[in-house]
Amino acid sequence: MIDLTTIGANARRSAHELGLLSTKSKNALLLHMADAIEHNTDAILAANEQDLAAAKLQPINQTVLDRLTLTTARILEMANGMREVVQLPDPIGRVDQMWRNADDLLIGQQRVPLGVIGIIYEARPNVTTDAASLCFKSGNAVILRGGKEAFHSNQALVTILQQALTDNGASPDAIQFITDTNHETAAEMMRLNAYIDVLIPRGGAGLIKRVKETATVPVIETGTGNNHVYVDQAAQIPMALSIVGNAKTQRPSVCNAIETILVHESVAADFLPQLAEAFADQVELRADEKARVFLPQAKAATEEDWETEFLDYILAVKVVASLDEAITHINRYNTKHSEAIVTDDYFASQRFLKEVDAAAVYVNASTRFTDGFMFGFGAEIGISTQKLHARGPMGLEALTSTKYVIYGEGQIRP
Template identity: 60%
Template structure:
């Protein structure tokens, strides 16, 4: 019996237990887990240091090292995310709609767990906890397959999770990790239809595309983040500057960071020098079209590839556009349907942008960096779905459920 089949069988058995678990018991287990994570900070950080050392030796750039790095503060934040999930309503068992039909049957639509969820992800060890906690709260067992770059961190976190769940009376196999990080094992996981109910990839465009092309298990696509900020002709300069600097430079390696700035031609000559100066103070490399290069010195000429690229680094492409319609057209052509923002004081322009931009999250006068389960009040997220079936945007508790119909009768038969 292969490792994956064994884990699949164990996950199926655990899922049956979780599906019947009471909300109070699940919440108490998660509270204990939050305490355990902080209590095991030293062990977790020691494991993380091994991954950071290996990544540094392999020449991984600083922005990607930041995705991998854990600190005492980040572990506290992860634990706070667990507590926030505890505070959220348990969707399992909720009857979202109930009615009577002509035969006087009472029909209800009830939320139920998906079952066993597989997660394939890269780099960010916080995903390990986010995924485990959200799946557990919604009565789902999970099989995690993280990347080799975060192997020791993920293993340490899963050990804490499993020990904590077992101490709370739940099956440790509710959360499992695949220790073989080879591509062959990932391919096998993508085809584990007998045991997985859904597979969620979270990581680079290459990873997500590989899962979409090879998986026979149903997939919920989480998208790459080629995100844009459009500064309209009726934007406040200081607000616009703060938003683009935050969207690009606060954490450039994450999927909700801005990769392209679009700016209205009417304000480009006034706004761009200030914006460029502030971005360069954050060590952001600027790549621009001809109009940008005529306004700002030492700009690297942008190519078609730049408009398509999720840099995940201190690089920003800038393009001058004639109006909001051109900005919307550019975003809908090159964006990845993740997060898009407009900065404007014009209500009607903002409404056009909200209605016509095709993305999971569309902002008016705010940074794209808020597209995050924690920021949306979900406690954590399983990923940012950019597809339109089943779930879209940050995937919290409700998005990890399915539904079934429950029907009450009084002896009715169909004539």
């Protein structure tokens, strides 16, 4: 069994040092780490081969296998991703507001690192370099616990990053990796309050649920998206077809894709047959009774379909009598991720924006834009679906906390 206390204590000490580094020093170290990744491509590919060989002995989903597979091009992408983080503005030290209080104290609210961040993730080796570089840039030590499928790849990557830190006079403990994959170690990590400030799980609904239920360390819940597009009675049909098509099929396996559409009854007869034609055999439709009038070929939707994040070429379809019915359905079944209305009606758009409870609410655009890169944050550590701390795509700023710095001249409280 791994000694998590030592890992935690080393991370804590390293976080303190890292928190004091200048932006220039952090950027120089990030570039050294990126170079090291690129220069050690062969070693990374060899480690990845071990993971792939093991994976192929198991019944493994093709998508998972694809995400697990590294190539020279993908390793270069990982290194370049780290180089892009160098270009991002450093949030640490920034004073967001400063004022004098009634006692003439000068009070500033300054951005500081969170401290030590724990990342628990599944079989995507690119998360290793993404998370490491974003945490490093924002002055946080990170403890990575990846899935067993990518164990050798992740270990190789972290070893290279640590060596680059050591070679350049920095502490390798800023980026640590849990070198076993058993669940007890993960559970212990989730309760390591003395050493970990925040846990960010990245993966499927099962992982997120396990972390939420086990952790005593504060968690930022990420990623599940049971999202909807509502096609209003005042929707432009071609725009609705374009947005629904994009949100469902451009990349169905990701959390900002949609799973259900709600169609106002007055446009159902026009919209639904065109949608069925556009999707042809590409998307399986599961429709409620009112929708099946216009989609005779569709399967009947069940209660479970409204609740399911398919992450696949499946779309549930419901015909609604009003905007109210659409909003009520969404607020009941959604996972508070991304929701869209297609409409030309000003008042419908305003009500939808105000009343739908989600991290991102769109008028006349695809939900696929809920993404740190698309939003212009330059990077993303995940998409928060909780309301505490950060909501929606999380860039570097979501990896910071604040500290009040107060300049006095001897003031005491009266």
